[in-house]
Amino acid sequence: MQFISTRGGMQPQPFSETLLEGLAPDGGLAVPVELPRVTADDLEAWRPLSYPALAATVIGLFATDIPREDLARMTADAYAGFPDGIVPLRPIDGGLTLVGLSEGPTLAFKDMAMQFLGQVLEYVLEKDGRVLNVLGATSGDTGSAAEHALRGKERISVFMLSPQGRMSPFQRAQMYSLQDENVHNIAVEGVFDDCQNLVKELAGDLEFKRAHSLGAVNSINLARITAQVVYYFWAWLRATDAGGATEVSFTVPSGNFGNILSGFFAKGMGLPVRRLVLAANENNVLDEFFRTGVYRPRAAAQTLATSSPSMDISKASNLERFIFELVGRDPKRVVGAWADLDAQGLFDFSSEQPRFAEEFGIVSGTSTHADRLATIRAVYEATGEIIDPHTADGVKVARSYVEDGVPMLVLETAKPQKFAETITEAIGVDLDFSPELREMLAAPQRVTEMPDDAQALRAFLSRHAL
Template sequence: MNYISTRGAGAGERHTFSDILLGGLAKDGGLYLPADYPQVSAAELARWRDLPYADLAFEVLRTFCDDIPESDLRELARKTYRADVYAHARGDATSSERAADITPLHKLGDENGTTLSLLELSNGPTLAFKDMAMQLLGNLFEYTLAKTGQHLNILGATSGDTGSAAEYAMRGKQGVRVFMLSPNKKMSAFQTAQMYSLQDANIFNLAVEGVFDDAQDIVKAVSNDHAFKARYAIGTVNSINWARVVAQVVYYFRGYFAAIRGLKADASTPLADWPKVSFAVPSGNFGNVCAGHIARMMGLPIHRLVVATNENDVLDEFFRTGIYRVRGAAETFHTTSPSMDISKASNFERFVYDLLGRDPARLRALFHDVETKGGFDLAASGDFARVAQFGFVSGRSTHDTRVATIRDVWQRYQTMIDTHTADGVGVARQYLEPGIPMVVLETAQPIKFGETIREALDREAVRPAAFEGLEALPQRFEVVPADAQRVKDYIAAHTA
């Protein structure tokens, strides 16, 4: 498997999975993708559909990580996806059966002639879907660093869940330090406490005076300073890191197999005749739904990929109109689904690269317009007309609609969902089609957004026992301005 940059640097060079694992951005500022997506067959789907999660992860990952010995990769997958790590099933933390399933499919009910379900992705250590990739990333980093004798300083940005998932995955890992940027006073109380209460010596929390996009811009600026990046061994865990995305591809396969359980399809069934499933994905930085795009490009029979945004609707605007228009801090809303308060979707570049027929020159021109003009317009081009071929549709949620959805799902199905998942359910309902199961990817457990749960349901969110008293723990963090040089100085001062 060879990896290439979306912006064309190093054309003709060979980059393995291990080559790009620690680095994040390519040297030209582009994002890495496989030169060709691996293709799955009906025989492989038939063989994979009943595998335990760890073994399914191995099968999917080995198509992308062929430079890692298969015995090592299988061991890494089984070390990562263990029942004791994913034991925080909502309201049922002692259920060994649910924990062993890692990502249970929770059927809500039948609506509009089809089944609406949640794929539970938030039973990990920080109660958010980010754990599914971060736990693997932590083990991959430690494995690779031990092999090479290197060390790594991770620089990341978070709007809420990435930070805690990364820190819990990296705490205590040999050869790894984490410098995590988050928007000061713009996360929920639970999210803030999860991150800032960590006292591990290799974890550093920096609260940036600004919004998430300011923090993300700093990460990109530091990554593009190649001399600093090399001197201080800077890596990233944001979804610009390819390993994050490929780890998320796995649960699309898992969700698909769960949604078609009981339906006949085997190795003799042509791939085109396998049942179709749609996925609705709460989206901010486009990483989670980009993994679905990749799974679909591999041949997984996905019908629609439903992009659900909150009031920060840059992605919904694009998929409706062909206009990609990033917003500045003044136009970025602080909402009750704060992990999606993002107006510059970093992973979107990977999809646009495919949309443009993998033409790096055209992609560079478009993203030059993003930097100089604030966006680009594909409405009049044939490129935008091709969006439908990739299965994408979209919709937008607001505070009022997400509160109403939380209340409706609780009253109708006795299921409590968080604010982001509510955005996903609300938009998914716009695209239900008879006979095609709709799977909403759960974002987090409701306790992470307790204030809105109280508003919607007039009751407290379910809190797994392991998180009692979290907000009362001492917190350790430092407030910094939205300035890349100040962050560089901090890293230099705290790196041995």
Template sequence: MKYKSTRGKVSNIGFIDAFMMGLADDGGLLVPDTIPQLPEETLKAWQELSYQELVMEIFSYFTNGEIPEEELRAMVQASYSTFRDPEVTPVRRINDELYLLELFHGPTFAFKDIALQFIGQFYSYVAEKRGVKIHILGATSGDTGASAIQGVRGKDGIKICILFPTGKVSKVQELQMTTVQDDNVLNLSVDGNFDDCQRMIKELFADLDFKSANHLAAINSINFVRILAQTVYYFYAYFQVAKANGGKIGKVNFSVPTGNFGDIFAGYLAKRMGLPVGKLILATNENNILERFIQEGVYMPGDFRITYSPSMDIQVASNFERYLYYVLDEDAALVERLMAQFKSEGEISISEEALRKVQAEFAAHGVDGQECLDTISDFQTKYGYLLDPHTACGVAAVQQCADEGEVTVSLATAHPAKFDEAIRLCGIEQSFPAEITALFDKPQRQVHVEGKLEDVVRELEKFYNA
């Protein structure tokens, strides 16, 4: 297995080099040469595996033998040893047609932990094996930053800088990042929104001289290994639902709260590998560029809105280009032209034929603020289960997009304690986990910068050269 760029000018890249490259050197995103096709017998054999064993099996198709099995196993075991549930991503049955995949049992109570705990181990492994400095640079709409920091804080040979939009993440999300006191961590609070932060990250990775001189490495889902790590829990969830139904289950829908298209692209990859997935239901909020694309075939940012689900307050989805590549039959030249058009004109439209392919694979629903809060309240009353606002968007999308009789797994992407601002608006008082309560008594450490690239570069160079 080798890796290539969606824009066609980078190819034949090994697994570790693809991991270290992050964003492809031609500005595209790295994807595997081929997507492995899993026979039914393999899926059946995997049904009784533990989460960690399943990681090993799926990764074996993508690592090209570059990591000795025992060394990979040690990283996998270390990555998930800190999770609060022994299943890592347990599945909760709500009724005959709805299950919740709980992805919030890691150190920062969010789904990003599942990939980023592993990536932290992997960066430490590469730094030691290759004897290199690694400077991780990422942007966050709330959860990626905290998860990434927890994955690499205090590790030798690694520094991490996270950009986040000032005042546009929840208080708990901010505290999870800024109360970390390790010297290898820098938090930059940036004037603007997440899209501004992500745009600067991509510009810095596209500057190959700056990238090389400063040993930049990617933590955002532009890094394919993050997508791969998230693909695992789609398989795991399907197998748990199948077992709950006596092994007799056909296709299963997945509803995914997403703003950056990374988590749902992981589900798309699982489906392409052969997992019996029905609809991939894309749940978003008022920042609904992705809903419009799926319904109309037009990809165009609208007005940015602050919502109750801040991790999805994104207009330009970093992973959209990966899906565009596949829906356009892997035509890298066309992808490159369209992405150049998007950069110059701010809009992409696809053909009617391509749109039919999109709509055969995806459904979408944009959840407004009141609908999100009503879903939290109604679900608590009916099932005694408290949803965070992102998970509530996923559940609301199921109600709109799944047909009667279909089985759907909705991804529960964060613990509700991370978003108490929204929960309190529903008239619900919740008790916080001790780990989150403790954050409010800790000192914060962050640097505030204006939303200008030169200001970010100045702070990065000071941090990297310290």
């Protein structure tokens, strides 16, 4: 399996090299030359597999340059700290089922891919005798998941940008309380998109990138996407009966388009998926795009601070991988779309919009703060289950797309403890925190505040990089 760039300027390269690159040298994103195909017989053969074994099998379709036994060891190590179920499916009201993705160390779905990424990065770096300085941006959960997966690793340092004042107190504590020498938290004056733009600017400076061995753990890193593909297969295998080809639909709370892109890949590989339902919050740029075909990111000042903060994103970096497929894998049209965006503040695929649902199965909807509160309350009253605000966005939008005979699976985003204030507002319940979580919340925090300035970030990296 070889990988190319969405912008056409990268020679095909194997998974391991793609893993360390982050952004492609031409500024594009790595995609497979072609998606691997999975048959109905493959799916049936996979039913008895444990989650680590399934992960090694599915990721192995992409990472063909890594021996399967090494992948099996890495996936076993990655998920060793998870409970036995790893990804439980839990029915709730209205015919919906939650796919439990928040059983990892930071209580968020990002752990599912990040724990594997920590293993495979260390494997590749040790094999090649290299070091990596990971530069990432987070709107809340990516940062803590990355830092907890990479903390203490000798060949890796982590530089994580987060927007000042835009995360929940729990999210800040999970990141800023870490005291590991290889973890550097940087709070940027601005919103997530400003942090992401800084990452892309430095990643696009090839001389600086090479000199400082910069890599990425955001969902621009293809290893994140491929590891997330696994739980779509896992959930389908547990929501359907053996011997059938039952279609299911997935609803995915979406900010940077990475999680739902993994579902898009799974569908393209042959998984029987009827619909991929994108759930946005008030920063509903992606909902507008999938309803109209017009992509119109908001400026930082217009990006709202909401009660589902991990989705407070206006410019979704993974959308480029979808656009690449939409335009028939024509890199010139991808580059042209971004040129239109730079010149006009938007690009327009309204003529292609009917294909979004008809050909690709993608539909969308928006949820608001009031919707979140009402949904958390309704689920709690009906089932006793407490869901976090992002998952509530998913449940609210999913209800509009439930079809008879088609299981609707909603991807859980995080444990409710990460957003306790919103839970209390919704249902009047003060959540219990374990002694370990209370200790984390009370721990001293270590963070560097920085303006939205690429030169300041370059200077900081130059001083602290491996």
